Amino acid sequence: MTLFELALKNIRRNMKSYGLYVGSTVFSIIIYFTFAMLKHSDDISGLAETSKQMQAVMSASAFVLMIFVAIFILYSNSFFMKKRKKEVALYSLLGVRKRSIGFLLFFENIVIGLVALVVGVGLGFLLSQALLSLLLKLMGLSLSVGFAFSMQAVIETVVVFFVIFLVTSLLGYRVIYRFKLIDLFHAEKQGEAQPKARTISALIGVLALAGAYWLALQDLISSPAWRILGLAMPLVIIGLTILGSYLLFSSVLVYVLNLLKKSKKWSWRGLNLMTSSQLLYRIRGNAKTLTIIATLSATTLTAGGAIFGTYYNTEKSVEEMVPFSFMWEGEAQDIDADIVEDEVSFEAKDVTVPGESYDQSYYVIDEKTFMKLAEALGWDVENVDLTKDEVIMTDPYYDERWEDKAETVEIGDDVKTVDAFYEEPLFNQLTLPGPVLVMDNVSYQELEGENTAYQAVQIADYKNHLDLSKELEAKTKEFSSAVQSYQDSIEASGAMLFVGSFLGLVFLVATGSIIFFKMMTEAEEDKDKYAVLYKIGVSKKEMKKTVRYQVGLIFLAPLILGLMHGTVALMAFSNLLQMNLWEPVIIWMAAYTMIYILYYVITVRGFNKTITQTVTQEG
Known part of the structure; x- marks a missing residue:
């Protein structure tokens, strides 16, 4: 049997283990190919004359998306490889040469990538047609959507993901050379030392966040802080926010968990002591992850909320600056008296x-x-x-x-x-x-x-009289039209809303997936502990309750902090534009939170399924 045949056999036998990685890879390809299809669509290209910003926005967003999916796949691959290190160690123990094991991992990753590429391109093509219709609707355009296939989008997607898969495959090839045999066997059992609560770090974290919020809410025109820091102000705010978030998770969260652990009334209730101990044990690794999640959530909420707020207020903004349906210099024109x-x-x-x-x-x-x-x-x-x-x-x-x-x-x-x-x-x-x-x-x-x-x-009903607007524009001079202004604004803001929502959904899925991968990895590590608990009389109901609490903290902490970051940022944006964004922002945050909670439910079910299968088999 050749290494390539062995790789195929491994994939077929271990589809369940490969599922998380394959799923994240397929998702990444779907979103990138969908975006590439929209970018190269003839319908979108035809909009270049009416919305000149469209192509630039799509191209810039595609670049951001490419970087993001590359990081996301590399992150997913790192969890995938961690689960396989014991398998790699067994091959080595059986006498298989490191070079052969490396090639085996390389072939497996390439095959997975090619399969995911075919599936992702196929599903992405179907999704792109629906999203193109949605984009045109958001832009207020009543154009017929052609069922077209862009070979340029296929080539671009294949090239981008071939490079990504090549990098991840080479990383897999290097695994066997980077670790000793004993390290590979204990890769899933390696953890962090339990951190201690540091009052100074906690205080610095709170002060850093308070400083970031204060700077963000300063008026751009009149604030001395803006005059002193100038263009460095946004970087200072972002730096303080990230530092404060990390210290808040690594110090304040540790402090709270230690207090709960010392409280006899709380810690001796059910499996609370075990839950707090597990979270404390992994808090350093979780602090980094939680900081990433909170930052991504804040970015998604801020960018999406600002764009949605602008789109939501399009009609109001147009009517404020163009109060009359039509205005021009010169004599009166014949217009249907009924309207x-x-x-x-x-x-x-x-x-x-x-x-x-x-x-x-x-x-x-x-x-x-x-x-x-x-x-x-x-x-x-x-x-x-x-x-x-x-x-x-x-x-x-x-x-x-x-x-x-x-x-x-x-x-x-x-x-x-x-x-x-x-x-x-x-x-x-x-x-x-x-x-x-x-x-x-x-x-x-x-x-x-x-x-x-x-x-x-x-x-009456000025938005539906674009033809009349163009007719009057041709006959008059110094002509202005609320109809045309609304159409131009809704096209620009609709395109931005589509792109912002699309990228926001990608970031949301990525943040949810990152927590999901981490929790499922920890479920694999903890399943033996839960099996022991079941044998000594702890009920499945009590274990599921503990899982809900443990996963809930990992989900809830970054969500709350992300909502706080996003709220402050959107307040600053609202003050800058002198625009009331509260209603659209609340809608946007509610939608984000609902999808985020859905990920929590999926993760809890997956965690419970893992430990339930283990306790059933060993019980």
Whole structure:
């Protein structure tokens, strides 16, 4: 029998042991090939004209995905090889040469990789068709999806994963040379020394997180911290967050577990003493894993929450900056009266006021026009009765962090008092950008400057009138459209939401899988202990309860910390954009938590199945 035939025979006989590694590998190929199919899709390429950011976003995301799946497969492979070290040791004990064992492991990994590649590409092709339809729907495009197959995506996926499998195979080949025979036999039994709670480390961890949160919530414009640290600020925040997370798990968690262990009331209840001892024994290895999980969770929640929040508020953002369905300079146009809700024809003058730092341009209208526009926009404005020395000002770009509200405006030789100030836009900013002054009718007529005619139209259900928007745009000048602005925004934010959700799902599955692999490895290590407990009278129900607690802590700790990190980061993002993101963020976090809990349930069932099979066989 050749080494290659022996490798195939090993794979067929040990599919159960190989299942976790094969499953993670197939998943990685599916997600990468699906993304590659979307990136090279003719439908996506056709969107380049309407959404120029699309190709750049897809290419950058594909690169991030490639790096991530490579790390994920290498991580999965390390657990897989740890379980096989005893098998490798047996081959060596039977007299098989190290070179032959190395080639055997190499062939096995290559075969697994090729099988996973075929399965992953096939499933990825089917998944890509559904995801392409979802992407177009998120972007608000009613295009028919072609059932196409991209050979370029296949070649790219094969090349990327062939390199990854080659690296993992070479790592497997090196296993036999890196360890002594006795180390291979005891690879699954090697653990960490029980750590001691260090008060200083715990305090540093809490202070590091507090410092990171404080810096993250500092205002970008007015904060001295931003002026001092500059572009290094995000790196400092990330560094403090990771350091604080690690110390929190390795010190604070140890401290809490030690307190529970010393509490007779708690530790002598059921198998609590065993649970706390097991967690303390492995805490150093778990601290690193938990830090990775918390960081990935925070990244997923922050990026996904910000993108989903932007998509969720697309319509509101468009209506804030483009309050009228259509606005243009010139004469009125024929529009179906059945869909027109309000139509305002008005004149405005462009006036430049000299300032200390820069000259400020204002669009000036009279109070009669202001009332018509305000009524069309549904503003709650009382009847305006301005005197000659008073004006009303609207400035949608006003930011109190930059400047104070103007109390007076100097126009020519006259100084006028600002009677009322509105931060909402009165005009479509694409047609008439900038602040607006409202003067009394007489002062407006006396103001020097050329009158320019404008049209503002409000229509019902504006989002469904893109054809009318394009028709009016061709006939007019300085045209702006809420329809077109919404379409452009929903395309860009929809594409970002799709990519963010896709990568977020990948990170979520990866974090869940990392914990799953670690817990299942520990289940294999602990099954003999549970068999002994069963023989001395501990019930299966009590053992399952212990498993729920043990796995629950490993899942719950990084989830809570990740939610905390994500909440602070999204608060900072919300403050930066002056946007309320709480509703979409809560929805996003709830969805993330539900999927995360599903992984917890799967892991608990897998852990229980492993120990139940053992106690049944030996009981």
